[in-house]
Amino acid sequence: MAVFMVLLLALFLCQACQAYVVKCTIQYPHRPLHMYRQSGDYIIGGILSHGTFFSSSESFNEEPPPPLPEELLVVPKGYQHFLALAFAVKEINENPQLLPNHTLGFHIYDSYDNAKKTYHATMLLLSALGFFSPNYLCYIQNNLAAVIGGLDSEISLHVATILHIYKIPQLTYGPAPLMNDKIHGLSFYQMAPQERYQFAGILSLLLHFRWIWIGVIVMDNDNGEQFVQTVLPLFSRSGICFAFLERIAKLSFASESYNNIQKGAKMHDKVMGSTANIVMVYGESYSMAFLRWLPYLSELEDKTMNVKGKVWIITAQTEFTSLVFQRNWDSGMFHGTISFRIHFNDLPVFHQYVESRNPSSIEDGFIKDFWQQAFDCVFPNSIIGNVEGNICTGEEKLESLPGAFFEKSMTGHSYSIYSAVYAVAHALNMMSSARLRRIVYGERLKNQKRQFWQLHHFLISVSYNSTAGDEISFNQNGEVISGLDVINWIISPNQSFHRVRVGRMNPQAPPDQALTIDEDAITWHSWFNQAHPISVCTQSCQPGSSKKVKEGEPFCCYDCIPCPEGKISNQEDMNDCYKCADEDYPSKNRDLCIPKDISFLSYEEPLGINLAFFALSFAFITALILGTFLKHHDTPIVKANNRNLTYTLLVSLLLCFLCVLLFIGQPEKVTCPLRQTAFGIIFSVAVSCVLAKTVTVVVAFMATKPGSRMRKWVGKRLANTIVLSCSLVQAGICTLWLATSPPFPDVDMHSVTEEIIVECNEGSVTMFYSVLGYMGFLAFISFTVAFLARKLPDSFNESKFITFSMLVFCSVWLSFVPTYLSTKGKYMVAVEIFSILVSSAGLLLCIFSPKYYIIVFRPELNNREQLIRRK
Incomplete structure (x- = not known):
């Protein structure tokens, strides 16, 4: 038109x-x-x-007024x-x-x-x-x-x-x-x-210095609106947040300057009052003349805010210019500005x-x-x-x-x-x-x-x-093919102005290598004391915490919350914490994953050494008692209450102590199936022998009554039957266990936070507790029979000692179950070993220590006359 x-x-x-x-x-x-x-x-x-x-x-329709200054x-x-x-x-x-x-x-x-x-x-x-x-x-x-x-x-x-x-x-x-x-x-x-190269360069510059909280000033025209609608969303998707968005009005008559002054005053207060230290300006050639007004337009009473420094990032279109009446104005606020310029060598x-x-x-x-x-x-x-x-x-x-x-x-x-x-x-x-x-x-x-x-x-x-x-x-679109220089503005106190080239933007290079910057060559505003400026809405969340975005705020503004139990964050400003791999565990500060130690009860640690020592010591004592009994096998105290049961019980106790060694050391494919089954069968034999001894005493005294039918049960046949039948039942349970779901080596990553537990998986927990239950059943029967026969007159009556030994045995294994379930890792194995040692030692010491004492230290009591006299 x-x-x-x-x-x-x-x-x-x-x-x-x-x-x-x-x-x-x-x-x-x-x-x-x-x-x-x-x-x-x-x-x-x-x-x-x-x-x-x-x-x-x-x-065009009105004649302009006469020219005025x-x-x-x-x-x-x-x-x-x-x-x-x-x-x-x-x-x-x-x-x-x-x-x-x-x-x-x-x-x-x-x-x-x-x-x-x-x-x-x-x-x-x-x-x-x-x-x-x-x-x-x-x-x-x-x-x-x-x-x-x-x-x-x-x-x-x-x-x-x-x-x-x-x-x-x-x-x-x-x-x-x-x-x-x-x-x-x-x-x-x-x-x-090309502006698209400038925008890519500005984005790379912001990400290079980790400036994610910036202010934006644009021209109030179509180009400025297009920049807001198309470029700023690209910045947001790259993690940049905007503290403010201000628009520069077009220069006009002095009659309209009052409104512009008011807008400029508000803009200055918003820019200088913002926590963003970076201000990006997308303007026209004369925009700098408007920006130079800002220090003189503040509505704030506290004028000391004017000295606060900002890093201005300016596109190539905007030059450092002044209007005539701005000749002597201070330009210090733009000292340290970073701008872009078409690449060229000086002429x-x-x-x-x-x-x-x-x-x-x-x-x-x-x-x-x-x-x-x-x-x-x-x-x-x-x-x-x-x-x-x-x-x-x-x-x-x-x-x-x-x-x-x-x-x-x-x-x-x-x-x-x-x-x-x-x-x-x-x-x-x-x-x-x-x-x-x-x-x-x-x-x-x-x-x-x-x-x-x-x-x-x-x-x-x-x-x-x-x-x-x-x-x-030119390219096919008529656009000049050229790189961009990154320029640092140096404004001296005497208002002299210099440009220093501090970087280059090469559009033909790969995106991650397009921008090169020499940080040491950059002169920052004096407010930053030549330190690298930081511009974030929230101070970085340190490792061990994660970001929680504040409701209604830009995504750059967030709170820092500690990582929950079991998770870590090993970098700053992580959006979420994550779990360590199964082989690692979180550190105390939850900022790194530490490799877990492999844990099992070994012979190289004090606990394993001590348990092995006690097991071998009791095995030696058991062997010593067995040897003593074999040496004095013809003495009355050895013959009393079935000599063969005595030997069988001592051998089974010896094996009980030795089977402890299967529990110490790294679990293997061979040791895991043998651990519980050997322990269950051997202990069942030991308890069966104790039961047979007690039943033999009861039957013997009942057979002395006139006309008693129990005489036919007196002898070795009853004892052997009890031991074999009770042991075979336990052996059958263990065989079924091994045939269906046998124990096997396994690792437990989660029970103990800082350890990988190498253990024997029991396979079938039901079978494991069936073995323990059956053994407890035999112990309870033995304890009951021994308790009822404790007052029978006999010089070498073992019923009292068996009663006490079975009381110890039952107490140990009743306390074993809750203790076993409440411990983890190698300490579970230690609890079971301890229960085996204590219960076996209880049987050994309570039943055989009185007899061993008489045989070794009081041999005069080990004769038939003493036995008959006591009867």
Whole structure:
């Protein structure tokens, strides 16, 4: 619509225009467009930014008010953009190998960051010099080859809407415009770093330094909204949280500045009051001029908060600039800023070119305004009346300007313009060479001077090495293929400004190697005392704890809770604790897994050694008693109560002590089945012998009564029957156990936290307790019979001793069951061994110690007379 209205205005005023010829000149009723021009065979148009911004309230339907000082917001640093284009053209024209027999010229207009001015300037580029005659050839032919511009995406879009009609290439040195369905199909050659690479670089930078809690400031426009909708979610999926999201308003009239000041004050307080130490800025070229307001807009009473440092991360589009009235403002808050910039090597020759600038240049329509704004002076011949303020002499030195005002070193934007001019020159050279070849081969060309739409074909295939040593080429989308430099801003107390390259972003490298950073080269804000800044919502959860997200808060804000029993976390900020492998167990602090010790009752530890010693000692005592009894086998005390039962009982007790050795040592496939079965059968034989002895005594005394039928049971046959029958029952139980579910070696990972228990799995627990139950049944019968026969008169009556021994036996095994069930690992085995030793020792000592005492120490009592007398 804007283009259509401009065309109507031109046609209405130029009623005398004929096709290809215009004989009228339009006078502009408002501020004229500045121009910087140089003639040549080929003209490059420049819609650049001098850093002068008009109010956004201007419209095509209203005449703007007379110019007032507060209408313009001047950024002198933008003047370098014009110098970069002029310098590139100068180098090309002085190079005989590039565009031979042709000269390159340029017409540069300031966009004023204004749609109306931009459309007007674009139409002027398409018209004859000095005439506003769109779509007409006025006086001479204007060989416009390409247009470079603009700095901001909206300006580039305004230019493209007109150039697209004429198929003239446009090379932008700012970010790509945001396209939609209504403006689809516009083509651009982008000289600026690709934003997707910048975003990937910023994300890699944040993750490298583990900055997961950041603030974000964006422009309040379509590009800023697209950034919020598409890029920030990608950051979130990578673990980045956002403490705040603020939007920068577009620069406007002073009449609207009060609202902007209020918004800026709130923004400053939110930024400086936030716990996030990192602030990412996605803005336009002039955003820095707005950010420099922030320290002066605080609504907080405590102004000491202004000294709090932040690490600012800024995209390549935003340069370190100042408005004219910000000349002496402190910029210390941006010291240590990290920004991105298109990769290039410095051009020392450009320094000399900049230093040679003089305000007396006639063709440069910008230099006087720049000079007056930069040096805060006026030229006497540029005003009427008395001069107020400093007089410009033209001898002022550019090196005296602060870095925020002007830099002699080429900036990223200027290098993009410089590269764009060279790209057009190489494309024109290729196109001229192609035409020359076609003429040589006899082809005729019509209107060859006007067919610059053919330049697109050559531009997309341009590839050359710049004078700075960088390779310049485009991909199939018209985007320059280039890496990015990571720049550290150094702002001294005297407000001098320096850039230090501290890293590189190489889009062609693998994603995990694309960003390289030299941490030691980075200078942080003084608030951090040159320590690595940390930016987290919550201090890291240490190993041994896990994160618990706070309800209603971003996922970076969480509480730290200790790991539950049996789980660990061995890294910071783990989302959950996890269990150790079965072979490991958690440490006391629950921050690492410790390998478990393999545990079994071995001969190498004191407990195993002591138990083995006692087992062997009692076995030796048993063998000694057995030997003594065998030696005195013809004595009355040995013959009393069935001598064979005595020997069988002693042998079974000896085996009971020795079977303890099966329980000590690492469980094996052979020892595990033998342990319980051997113990059960041997003990059953021992208890059966005790039962047989007791029954023999009872039957013998009952048989002495007149007419007793018990006499036929007196003798060895009854005792042997009792021992064999009782032992065979236990042997049958053990055989069934071994046949169905025998014991086997096993490991227990979980019963004891710090140990892997190597044990004998009983196989069938029912069979195990059946063996113990049967043995207990025999012991109970023996104890009952012995208790009833304890008062029978007999010099060598064993009933009293058997009663006491069985009392000990039953007590031991009754206490064994709960104790066995309440212990784990090798101590379960130790409890069973202890029960075997104590119960066996009880039988041995209670039954045989009195007899052994008489045989060895009182042999005079070991005779028949003593036996008969006692009876």
